Amino acid sequence: MSKQQNILIIGAGLCGSLLALRMAQHGFNITLVEKRPDLRKFSLDAGRSINLALSDRGLRGLRLAGVEEAAQELLIPMTGRMIHEKSGNTFLSPYSGREGEFINSVSRPGLNKLLLNEAEKMPNVKIIFNHACTEVDFDKPAATFEDFNSREKSTYSADVIFGTDGAGSVVRANMIHDKEFLLNISQQWLGHGYKELEIPATENGGYRTYKNALHIWPRGEDMLIALPNLNGSFTVTLFLPYKNSDYCFENLTTPEMVQEYFQKEFPDVLELIPSLTEEFFHNPIGAMGTVKCDPWHRFGKTLLMGDAAHAMVPFYGQGMNASFEDVAVFDEILVQYKDDLDKGNITWERIFDEYEKIRKKDADAIGELAVDNFDEMKAHTGMELFQKKRKLETAFEAEFPHEYYSKYSLVTFKEDLSYSEAKRQGRAQDKAILSLLHDNKLDEIMSLKEKLQAVKRQTQLILNESETADYLKF
Amino acid sequence: MSKQQNILIIGAGLCGSLLALRMAQHGFNITLVEKRPDLRKFSLDAGRSINLALSDRGLRGLRLAGVEEAAQELLIPMTGRMIHEKSGNTFLSPYSGREGEFINSVSRPGLNKLLLNEAEKMPNVKIIFNHACTEVDFDKPAATFEDFNSREKSTYSADVIFGTDGAGSVVRANMIHDKEFLLNISQQWLGHGYKELEIPATENGGYRTYKNALHIWPRGEDMLIALPNLNGSFTVTLFLPYKNSDYCFENLTTPEMVQEYFQKEFPDVLELIPSLTEEFFHNPIGAMGTVKCDPWHRFGKTLLMGDAAHAMVPFYGQGMNASFEDVAVFDEILVQYKDDLDKGNITWERIFDEYEKIRKKDADAIGELAVDNFDEMKAHTGMELFQKKRKLETAFEAEFPHEYYSKYSLVTFKEDLSYSEAKRQGRAQDKAILSLLHDNKLDEIMSLKEKLQAVKRQTQLILNESETADYLKF
Numbered sequence: 013m014s015k016q017q018n019i020l021i022i023g024a025g026l027c028g029s030l031l032a033l034r035m036a037q038h039g040f041n042i043t044l045v046e047k048r049p050d051l052r053k054f055s056l057d058a059g060r061s062i063n064l065a066l067s068d069r070g071l072r073g074l075r076l077a078g079v080e081e082a083a084q085e086l087l088i089p090m091t092g093r094m095i096h097e098k099s100g101n102t103f104l105s106p107y108s109g110r111e112g113e114f115i116n117s118v119s120r121p122g123l124n125k126l127l128l129n130e131a132e133k134m135p136n137v138k139i140i141f142n143h144a145c146t147e148v149d150f151d152k153p154a155a156t157f158e159d160f161n162s163r164e165k166s167t168y169s170a171d172v173i174f175g176t177d178g179a180g181s182v183v184r185a186n187m188i189h190d191k192e193f194l195l196n197i198s199q200q201w202l203g204h205g206y207k208e209l210e211i212p213a214t215e216n217g218g219y220r221t222y223k224n225a226l227h228i229w230p231r232g233e234d235m236l237i238a239l240p241n242l243n244g245s246f247t248v249t250l251f252l253p254y255k256n257s258d259y260c261f262e263n264l265t266t267p268e269m270v271q272e273y274f275q276k277e278f279p280d281v282l283e284l285i286p287s288l289t290e291e292f293f294h295n296p297i298g299a300m301g302t303v304k305c306d307p308w309h310r311f312g313k314t315l316l317m318g319d320a321a322h323a324m325v326p327f328y329g330q331g332m333n334a335s336f337e338d339v340a341v342f343d344e345i346l347v348q349y350k351d352d353l354d355k356g357n358i359t360w361e362r363i364f365d366e367y368e369k370i371r372k373k374d375a376d377a378i379g380e381l382a383v384d385n386f387d388e389m390k391a392h393t394g395m396e397l398f399q400k401k402r403k404l405e406t407a408f409e410a411e412f413p414h415e416y417y418s419k420y421s422l423v424t425f426k427e428d429l430s431y432s433e434a435k436r437q438g439r440a441q442d443k444a445i446l447s448l449l450h451d452n453k454l455d456e457i458m459s460l461k462e463k464l465q466a467v468k469r470q471t472q473l474i475l476n477e478s479e480t481a482d483y484l485k486f
Numbered sequence: 487m488s489k490q491q492n493i494l495i496i497g498a499g500l501c502g503s504l505l506a507l508r509m510a511q512h513g514f515n516i517t518l519v520e521k522r523p524d525l526r527k528f529s530l531d532a533g534r535s536i537n538l539a540l541s542d543r544g545l546r547g548l549r550l551a552g553v554e555e556a557a558q559e560l561l562i563p564m565t566g567r568m569i570h571e572k573s574g575n576t577f578l579s580p581y582s583g584r585e586g587e588f589i590n591s592v593s594r595p596g597l598n599k600l601l602l603n604e605a606e607k608m609p610n611v612k613i614i615f616n617h618a619c620t621e622v623d624f625d626k627p628a629a630t631f632e633d634f635n636s637r638e639k640s641t642y643s644a645d646v647i648f649g650t651d652g653a654g655s656v657v658r659a660n661m662i663h664d665k666e667f668l669l670n671i672s673q674q675w676l677g678h679g680y681k682e683l684e685i686p687a688t689e690n691g692g693y694r695t696y697k698n699a700l701h702i703w704p705r706g707e708d709m710l711i712a713l714p715n716l717n718g719s720f721t722v723t724l725f726l727p728y729k730n731s732d733y734c735f736e737n738l739t740t741p742e743m744v745q746e747y748f749q750k751e752f753p754d755v756l757e758l759i760p761s762l763t764e765e766f767f768h769n770p771i772g773a774m775g776t777v778k779c780d781p782w783h784r785f786g787k788t789l790l791m792g793d794a795a796h797a798m799v800p801f802y803g804q805g806m807n808a809s810f811e812d813v814a815v816f817d818e819i820l821v822q823y824k825d826d827l828d829k830g831n832i833t834w835e836r837i838f839d840e841y842e843k844i845r846k847k848d849a850d851a852i853g854e855l856a857v858d859n860f861d862e863m864k865a866h867t868g869m870e871l872f873q874k875k876r877k878l879e880t881a882f883e884a885e886f887p888h889e890y891y892s893k894y895s896l897v898t899f900k901e902d903l904s905y906s907e908a909k910r911q912g913r914a915q916d917k918a919i920l921s922l923l924h925d926n927k928l929d930e931i932m933s934l935k936e937k938l939q940a941v942k943r944q945t946q947l948i949l950n951e952s953e954t955a956d957y958l959k960f
Contacts, residue, residue, distance in 0.1 A: 196673065198671070
């Protein structure tokens, strides 16, 4: 057997930490380098609790590395969307009609800490914080880092490098500027920004609104959402256009205007967020974008993974899940080739190629689905036709749990189905069900079974049509 | 009237020179800054004559600035594609069935010199060469340049800046790195590179092959093309995959392999290019990509135009034409608002917004059509079905000149039709005619008029279908 290979992982966020842990379990020597301080010792966000939605695909990655159980303690199940109408009326729209299908609110730093702790337990993992990557030498490969405190530079070389340094990846930026390497890149920003606010816990640590849901205040062009935290608080996120709208970040410039806006659009929230205007003017506006690029690896020596390879907007709650699934998909291929790799019979390039061939189309698909879902959340959830659709789908899933999966379920709960397949089937199904409802072709006298059959027929028709269209493209 | 406004134009290539000339005609004070030396005094390309195809949309821009007539002397009409089969057989496939519709081979430096000369005649134009833009201050706006000789930096401010610095635009790069400005950007490279070669003139200055055509040797995945120059030579361009092909840039590493490749694929070319292998190993490999970005202007003070805003692959021969059309479209809007601009009633931002609203979809369309046309040129032109289609289209255009325009004609000769409309109609028409031919639905006993009606009906059907599909997208 050949010498133990050295792997350098740049970025110790959720993806990088899980990857480090899993690759260490395979016996590689891991150096994991992170720009920020160790979040187990220093909280950068001064108590702000950023939460994410963890679901099946993400859990698969955690399970693979043996940390699913430990993670469970951090999770708060959310069984559906709690829709808040302007009138103050609320109703729960379940994520699935099947038992046991829900998503989970989880604290990003909480989960990251867990993964860092687990990685650090491995004797073959070395974690270095406060070192920002400044340059990558793709030929060697090696990367240079600057110590945040001393400003001194140091260079680490390795057999291969993984770039898991997030949406603003420095590793990817180095690929873009590498003239010998033609990186295809697309970076598309939304015209909406976001701002985080907080619904604090009650005085005795309880929840001020229903705990086990993802709350949505859909208002067409803008929306508010809220996810529960373990300490009784909710992290609230306002999504609002930057400009050219009655209310937008450009014109919400005074406490009075912010109050007026919430009074008009989210009156029931005002009492839930006591320090609304302070937070509004203190917290930064975040930008949201979709990044696609390829090839993901630079001549077989440096591979991008997670947000660095495929950043997406947050509206499907799949960013972290997709990153963890990256690790699982990569692992499946690695396991297949590990012996040959150890014997020197095949190269990392071959493994990277294989991974990209399988994974790229799925990363593209979830990136596109996430943009779709913004419209669904901010506008459609408030529309009658859409609500009819969701009710029907929930009934299908409850009555025929093995025969029907909504697009949301295909994406979120069917971890054995690829994102690209979920997109293809789910979009056709959505189109089918919406057009049938719109044309009043799902008569009340039809049985639920007959309705399901009508939806399935129409879906198949749409799928066939789109295949013919592809064929005719010449 | 307000003071005369100062306009800084960065990049004195084809687009920047024409823009400078036209804006000077409107009375603005123009500073035109170019990174390279003055090509009227120094030839950078050591005698290589790079040529382009000038057609109606480009001529419109030249006409607007009063230089169409002067440009005519530089043009060589090309009436069609001369297809060279492997056997050595050739046939001419006309660009149009109508009289007077052809494209023109023109020397890039020749046309650039003409435009620089015309711009320099204006008292309100100052041209500075050898100054590379290093930084743009979008707020002022101002730009900093480095003198190629002295390395000294100087900064020029202006009322507005135009970035016409080409596909690798430094102005655009500055926009990308501006954190306050979310520039959407997509950069997609082809898996093919190109290499320029030359068919020299005969000893007495004549042409070694037919002068008035664009020559194509279509070979499926690779191709050779040749455009005539005024001096009797042809500029030849080889388009070849970088790798993963029987013959590709990666494996054509010896003179023997290059000879073998040409002997096998382009035997009739061997005798036309006496110094083939010398040129092959001397000339660089060029990369080809499509760049899309938006917004094109940074808060109303700096506007991208030409390749800087929308670089495209060369296969529709529309890169320069689109850039000249940019100037014409911009001019139309400027003329409309010029009085209000002079009086200070409206801002440049309003004009830039209007321009982008009208022009962006057309730039996107020609970028996509150019990629399509690569397949058409390298593969389809050599296929029987496609040749049947072209013959039928040529007959339509000859017999019914006002009733039928092929996609190529819509894009190339109908300067009153936008690129996006040409794309929409042209693609549907191509699909219609190909499916009718493929299904043998254009019977020989049908009259040409009947065939035209069948194609029109089928085209309309396809257009209606795609509208329905758009409608159902929800």
